[in-house]
Amino acid sequence: MNAEANAGARMINARRLQSRRKIVQRRRLALVIVAGLLILAVVGALALISRLEGNLTVARLQSSAEAMINGAQVGSSASNVLVLGSDGRDTGEGKYGQDTGTRRSDSMMLVHIAGGNTRIDAVQIPRDTVLLRPSCDDVGFGSFAGGWGMINSAFNYGENCSVRAVEALTGLRIDHVMSLNFDGFARVVEAVGGINVCLEHPLQDKHALLDLPAGEQELGGEDALALARVRYAIGDGSDISRMANQQMVMAAIAQRATSAEVLSRPDRLYAFVDAITSSLTVDDGLSSVSQLAGLALRVNEVPNTEITFLTMPWQPATANSARVEPSADAQRLWAALAADQPLIFSRDTDAKEAAKGGKPTTLDKEFEGADETQNASEKIDTVKRTAAAPLC
Incomplete structure (x- = not known):
């Protein structure tokens, strides 16, 4: 056993x-x-x-601007980013118009990210703004000797020349620059699954390839681009008249890009990042994913209620009333941004009302509801919209 x-x-x-x-x-x-x-x-x-x-495509900048931009760190201090929308028509198989061989900035926005990432002020600069443009070295697009002209024409000499023009206009240091063409804009909207907007009236404009009904609706990339570009069907057909619609489109993109519909969907998130990087031209300080991610993280910290889109305060240009120049309010705006101070508005001008064709007036008038404790010389009157504004 x-x-x-x-x-x-x-x-x-x-x-x-x-x-x-x-x-x-x-x-x-x-x-x-x-x-x-x-x-x-x-x-x-x-x-x-x-x-x-x-x-990514990296823009060459001349030595003085390059040293200034490359010295900027993507940290928590205040930063100014110049965002350009190119009207280049050498893409899109001619659907955006004939390619004339020149480059202009169809839109121009100075984005101020406050220190501590507490707020963002995105200032649209009218492309018809005239100024004494500084000279630009040849960085691949030819040189410019300097002279009077519209600010959008600076882009014909590259992002470098646009940076120098905006610095001359505002007196502010531009820390970074990025540009996006028509096709790129449409791709970004498609990548986030479209955007939601609300129109008070139907809009049709053959120049912008636009045909939209009134009311709340979801737009794909092509229609969102058309809405941002439309001029002749609204207001007086000027560049100023379309800025309220551009604010609505930008706010809608910000809302969708930071929504769970994108952030919780790896496929959409990657498509969004891929669309942006495929369409962007940036300065060397944003030429890596880590640098872009650092900037994106700063933007993501700012609540939509503290992201404000506004139009540069303007007045008819002295030499040509068909063009515009910064008004006294614009000087107050640049000073506030330089000091990284919150903007004080003289009235709550709704961008939707401005889309009907009304123009912001000067600070010589009193506005009902204005904060009487603030000195009128500190207040800014312009059209604005926050990224958290309701659709309708």
């Missing part, structure tokens, strides 16, 4: 040992699989980063 018991015990021990070996082998196999997956994930992430960085 003892011999049989010992033989049985040895058999049980052998089975246990074999079972333990199998468990160890399975654990080792699992560790190998996990390690392999981690390696694949890292390699995949590096490949994605490489792809995204490869998407």
Whole structure:
């Protein structure tokens, strides 16, 4: 019996040992699989980063502007980013009009990110603004000797020349610059799954390829671009008259891009980032994914209620009333941004009302509801809209 018991015990021990070996082998196999997956994930992430960085086009800047911009750090201090919408028509198979061989900025926005990431003030600069433009070195688009002209024509000499023109106009340092063409804008809207807007009246404009009904609706990329571009069907057909619609479109993009519909969908989030990087031209200080991510994280910290889109206060240009120049309110605006101070508005001018064709007036008038505790010389009167504004 003892011999049989010992033989049985040895058999049980052998089975246990074999079972333990199998468990160890399975654990080792699992560790190998996990390690392999981690390696694949890292390699995949590096490949994605490489792809995204490869998407970017980097703008050359002349030495003085390059030194100024490259010295800017993507940290928590106040920053000014110049965002340009190019009217280049060499894309889109001619659907945006004929390519004339020149480059103009169809839209121009100075984005001020406050220190501590507490707020963002995005100032639209009318493309018909005239000024004494500074000279620009040749960085691939020819040189410019300087002279009077519209600010949008500076882009014909590259992002570098637009940076110098805006710095001359505002007296502010531009820390970074990025530009986006028509196709890129449409791709960004498509990548986030479209945007929601609300129109008080139907809009049709063959020049902008626009045909939209009144009311709340969702727009794809092409229609969102058309709404941002439309001029002749609203107000007096000027660049100023369309800025309220541009504010609505930009606010809608901000709302959708920061919504759970995008952030909780890896496919949409990647498509959004891929669309942006594929369409952007940036300065060297934003030429890596980590640098762009740092800027994006700053923007993401700012609540939509503290993101304000506004139009540069303006007046008819002295030399040509068909063009515009900064008004006294604009000087107060630049001073507030330079000091990184919150903007004080003389009235709550709704961008939707401005879209009907009304123009903001000067500070010579009293406005009902204005904060009487503030000196009138500190208040700014312009058309504005927050990213949290309701659709209708």
